Amino acid sequence: xxxxxxxxxxxxxxxxxxxxxxxxxxxxxxxxxxxxxxxxxxxxxxxxxxxxxxxxxxxxxxxxxxxxxxxxxxxxxxxxxxxxxxxxxxxxxxxxxxxxxxxxxxxxxxxxxxxxxxxxxxxxxxxxxxxxxxxxxxxxxxxxxxxxxxxxxxxxxxxxxxxxxxxxxxxxxxxxxxxxxxxxxxxxxxxxxxxxxxxxxxxxxxxxxxxxxxxxxxxxxxxxxxxxxxxxxxxxxxxxxxxxxxxxxxxx
Amino acid sequence: xxxxxxxxxxxxxxxxxxxxxxxxxxxxxxxxxxxxxxxxxxxxxxxxxxxxxxxxxxxxxxxxxxxxxxxxxxxxxxxxxxxxxxxxxxxxxxxxxxxxxxxxxxxxxxxxxxxxxxxxxxxxxxxxxxxxxxxxxxxxxxxxxxxxxxxxxxxxxxxxxxxxxxxxxxxxxxxxxxxxxxxxxxxxxxxxxxxxxxxxxxxxxxxxxxxxxxxxxxxxxxxxxxxxxxxxxxxxxxxxxxxxxxxxxxxxxxxxxxxxxxxxxxxxxxxxxxxxxxxxxxxxxxxxxxxxxxxxxxxxxxxxxxxxxxxxxxxxxxxxxxxxxxxxxxxxxxxxxxxxxxxxxxxxxxxxxxxxxxxxxxxxxxxxxxxxxxxxxxxxxxxxxxxxxxxx
Numbered sequence: 001x002x003x004x005x006x007x008x009x010x011x012x013x014x015x016x017x018x019x020x021x022x023x024x025x026x027x028x029x030x031x032x033x034x035x036x037x038x039x040x041x042x043x044x045x046x047x048x049x050x051x052x053x054x055x056x057x058x059x060x061x062x063x064x065x066x067x068x069x070x071x072x073x074x075x076x077x078x079x080x081x082x083x084x085x086x087x088x089x090x091x092x093x094x095x096x097x098x099x100x101x102x103x104x105x106x107x108x109x110x111x112x113x114x115x116x117x118x119x120x121x122x123x124x125x126x127x128x129x130x131x132x133x134x135x136x137x138x139x140x141x142x143x144x145x146x147x148x149x150x151x152x153x154x155x156x157x158x159x160x161x162x163x164x165x166x167x168x169x170x171x172x173x174x175x176x177x178x179x180x181x182x183x184x185x186x187x188x189x190x191x192x193x194x195x196x197x198x199x200x201x202x203x204x205x206x207x208x209x210x211x212x213x214x215x216x217x218x219x220x221x222x223x224x225x226x227x228x229x230x231x232x233x234x235x236x237x238x239x240x241x242x243x244x245x246x247x248x249x250x251x252x
Numbered sequence: 253x254x255x256x257x258x259x260x261x262x263x264x265x266x267x268x269x270x271x272x273x274x275x276x277x278x279x280x281x282x283x284x285x286x287x288x289x290x291x292x293x294x295x296x297x298x299x300x301x302x303x304x305x306x307x308x309x310x311x312x313x314x315x316x317x318x319x320x321x322x323x324x325x326x327x328x329x330x331x332x333x334x335x336x337x338x339x340x341x342x343x344x345x346x347x348x349x350x351x352x353x354x355x356x357x358x359x360x361x362x363x364x365x366x367x368x369x370x371x372x373x374x375x376x377x378x379x380x381x382x383x384x385x386x387x388x389x390x391x392x393x394x395x396x397x398x399x400x401x402x403x404x405x406x407x408x409x410x411x412x413x414x415x416x417x418x419x420x421x422x423x424x425x426x427x428x429x430x431x432x433x434x435x436x437x438x439x440x441x442x443x444x445x446x447x448x449x450x451x452x453x454x455x456x457x458x459x460x461x462x463x464x465x466x467x468x469x470x471x472x473x474x475x476x477x478x479x480x481x482x483x484x485x486x487x488x489x490x491x492x493x494x495x496x497x498x499x500x501x502x503x504x505x506x507x508x509x510x511x512x513x514x515x516x517x518x519x520x521x522x523x524x525x526x527x528x529x530x531x532x533x534x535x536x537x538x539x540x541x542x543x544x545x546x547x548x549x550x551x552x553x554x555x556x557x558x559x560x561x562x563x564x565x566x567x568x569x570x571x572x573x574x575x576x577x578x579x580x581x582x583x584x585x586x587x588x589x590x591x592x593x594x595x596x597x598x599x600x601x602x603x604x605x606x607x608x609x610x611x612x613x614x615x616x617x618x619x620x621x622x623x624x625x626x627x628x629x630x631x632x633x634x635x636x637x638x639x640x641x642x643x644x
Binding site: 096110128132133 | 349372388391398404405412447451505506632634
């Protein structure tokens with residue numbers, strides 16, 4: 001079985017706008033993602049979700065010294081482009097319900113992945129995944145299966161923007177995005193992940209004390225575990241939990 | 253996009269629900285008789301169009317699972333039922349944890365969210381609180397399938413707009429080849445939503461009458477709905493097989509295809525390579541063919557370069573464009589062709605656009621169909637091509 005090697009990590013939230021800020025829990029005044037790669041025009045139209053995805057994609061690729069225009073991209077979000085969907089729902093309820101074509105084309109789950117592919121000229125593989133609280137687990141499984149067949153590296157991203165008001169009675173959480181560059185080969189890896197057994201009947205909630213009940217929480221927990229050199233972490237996988245065992249190279 | 257030949261995978265069983273019907277027999281009968289399933293939309297719109305609606309009332313979910321009620325969930329439930337015996341047998345053979353679910357969808361539970369939201373906005377009564385987890389989110393249908401079947405392996409939705417369920421096949425195939433599952437329930441499901449009908453209208457690509465793929469009179473898309481599920485396993489025991497998948501991106505434009513179809517060409521070549529086949533071995537092409545001016549023309553150029561004069565069919569004139577479920581529904585229609593030895597007429601294609609360098613199938617044709625290639629292309633330039641086959 002191919003191991004998953006973590007080559008780089010990235011985090012962006014409004015109050016922790018970098019991996020270092022996140023690791024130190026050094027909160028700053030809420031900001032928006034620079035998303036410089038998108039260029040002014042696309043950035044101006046882009047949703048918070050698309051900007052966050054672009055931001056962590058850029059940081060993680062930079063940290064791993066890989067080209068965004070060449071790396072396979074696996075993007076996850078449990079809820080997707082909620083802000084844009086909410087704008088379209090509002091338009092539907094007004095007048096004769098005419099929609100904005102620019103908003104409509106940006107409402108699809110792969111809006112950010114498509115924009116990144118166009119911006120960076122990436123003609124290779126990308127996919128977009130949703131699996132509720134198990135989205136982090138699904139991304140890792142998808143990455144494992146891709147790397148087993150193709151080798152090399154993949155960029156895995158998970159992001160959620162704030163839920164619109166009409167869903168606020170269900171959940172509230174802070175926007176957050178996290179990314180990992182995973183490779184099949186162990187070269188210069190921070191840690192090796194072994195996807196262990198599914199543990200049935202162990203319900204792990206996707207929840208983080210800093211951010212609330214966000215589907216991004218399990219990936220942030222994994223990033224915390226790598227940062228703190230922990231030996232294993234449980235991530236939610238529907239009614240089971242997936243145990244991920246972490247290994248580190250012995251100090252030289 | 254290096255992809256070498258991969259072993260074929262078995263399709264142990266499959267089911268389909270679309271505008272043509274809700275059983276394989278019903279769908280095959282109407283498909284091969286050339287009868288469209290396009291009808292008037294089920295909601296009021298300030299413009300004319302037709303939709304590919306499921307022609308029956310969909311049964312409600314069992315009471316125990318009523319919290320998951322959406323049209324999306326009903327479609328998934330109706331399409332899962334015929335596969336239950338084959339699925340039970342997979343679970344008995346491999347164990348619950350070794351069976352995975354990989355489905356494609358663009359809309360998830362939007363059909364219910366938009367109804368409650370818009371009723372409220374238009375001054376009606378306050379909507380019943382629709383649930384984010386049990387109705388709106390993609391994972392609602394996964395949780396429903398988990399509750400109905402006891403499957404405990406990896407479960408996920410692929411959502412890349414109109415290539416979603418084509419790409420679900422590619423993802424499922426990788427899970428099987430990597431040994432991460434022994435059987436995968438793969439496919440797609442999308443219920444008709446008013447927002448997508450209005451959205452395609454806003455882009456200026458919605459047809460006012462029945463769509464006419466590859467015709468010189470083509471004027472755009474009809475939106476459809478449906479679902480198709482397949483049980484995929486390693487090995488070549490089953491007569492029907494998934495032979496290859498190709499995935500890639502145009503990296504060109506959010507909604508317009510590359511004018512020469514270069515992205516489409518790359519994924520078709522990748523699918524053939526994974527299947528280990530020459531272009532001459534493809535007996536029929538099920539095109540994406542949504543009947544937009546640009547889309548049909550760029551796909552036709554790509555097909556001509558890769559597959560020469562292989563006969564080409566678009567089935568959108570029967571089903572409409574079922575978005576994230578289109579790839580799965582069309583894979584099911586391809587399997588019907590392989591089983592029955594009949595290719596459907598490319599409905600609405602007359603008069604065929606003479607500028608397109610392909611052989612559009614103008615009437616249904618009997619033949620020894622062994623291998624079919626099926627394309628799906630999406631917003632964001634996301635492309636996928638599948639090769640399906642029947643053991644000789």
